[in-house]
Amino acid sequence: MPFKISDVVAPGTLARREQPVLPVPGALVLRPWKAADASAVYEAFQDPVIQRWHARVAESESEALGWIESWRKAWADERDAYWAIADAATDAVVGRAALRQITLPEGQAEVAYWTMPLARGRGVAPRAVQALSRWAFDEVGLHRLELTHATANEASCRVASKTGFAAEGTKRSALLHADGWHDMHLHARIAGDAEVA
Numbered sequence: 341m342p343f344k345i346s347d348v349v350a351p352g353t354l355a356r357r358e359q360p361v362l363p364v365p366g367a368l369v370l371r372p373w374k375a376a377d378a379s380a381v382y383e384a385f386q387d388p389v390i391q392r393w394h395a396r397v398a399e400s401e402s403e404a405l406g407w408i409e410s411w412r413k414a415w416a417d418e419r420d421a422y423w424a425i426a427d428a429a430t431d432a433v434v435g436r437a438a439l440r441q442i443t444l445p446e447g448q449a450e451v452a453y454w455t456m457p458l459a460r461g462r463g464v465a466p467r468a469v470q471a472l473s474r475w476a477f478d479e480v481g482l483h484r485l486e487l488t489h490a491t492a493n494e495a496s497c498r499v500a501s502k503t504g505f506a507a508e509g510t511k512r513s514a515l516l517h518a519d520g521w522h523d524m525h526l527h528a529r530i531a532g533d534a535e536v537a
């Protein structure tokens with residue numbers, strides 16, 4: 341039986357091109373991860389706030405290197421895509437931005453991010469999310485980007501609000517963290533939604 345709806349984005353659209361480097365306002369870039377970033381990733385995951393909101397803890401730089409290798413490989417399978425947020429001048433890692441749960445035929449993905457403790461409070465995550473969202477909508481052709489965070493994670497909620505991800509509701513008891521089940525706010529942006537300045 342023929343499909344009545346064609347793919348929103350054709351499979352292969354990501355895999356057949358190189359993962360791009362995307363400029364981010366404020367002298368930052370989104371760039372693919374490098375093996376040399378392992379120490380920065382290890383350092384980031386020593387932060388108790390990152391540990392609070394992530395299921396995994398890096399116990400060594402070599403474990404962080406293994407994560408980086410999996411992030412680099414993820415591009416080819418078009419399911420997840422991970423970028424380092426880096427200083428454009430020094431190339432130092434200040435955070436991570438990602439598209440996860442990508443479904444090209446349905447035109448959807450989920451946005452995720454963290455920033456290094458010393459980089460926080462300067463709008464790094466919002467600017468990276470804006471740049472990544474613009475690329476996902478305008479260059480890839482995705483239709484809907486979701487962003488979820490624990491309701492207790494107020495800093496993440498601020499990132500969602502500042503980047504125009506409209507609040508759509510609360511998913512009750514939707515994610516298990518080390519301290520128990522958390523309610524999650526669901527935010528989303530649709531292609532064509534007005535950008536927040």
Ligand SMILES: CC(C)(COP(=O)(O)OP(=O)(O)OC[C@H]1O[C@@H](n2cnc3c(N)ncnc32)[C@H](O)[C@@H]1OP(=O)(O)O)[C@@H](O)C(=O)NCCC(=O)NCCS
Pocket residue numbers: 389390393453454455456459460461462463464465466488489490493494495496498499502
């Ligand atoms: C959430 C997070 C990515 C925000 O990144 P950021 O680059 O600091 O983003 P912003 O500069 O826009 O700050 C967002 C909010 O963080 C809070 N904040 C401000 N300065 C801060 C600081 N020095 N340290 C921690 N939080 C700070 C404020 O509430 C701010 O909102 P406001 O600008 O309306 O006051 C970052 O706090 C982080 O990495 N947290 C741990 C990992 C995480 O929670 N990831 C998201 C999981 S859903």
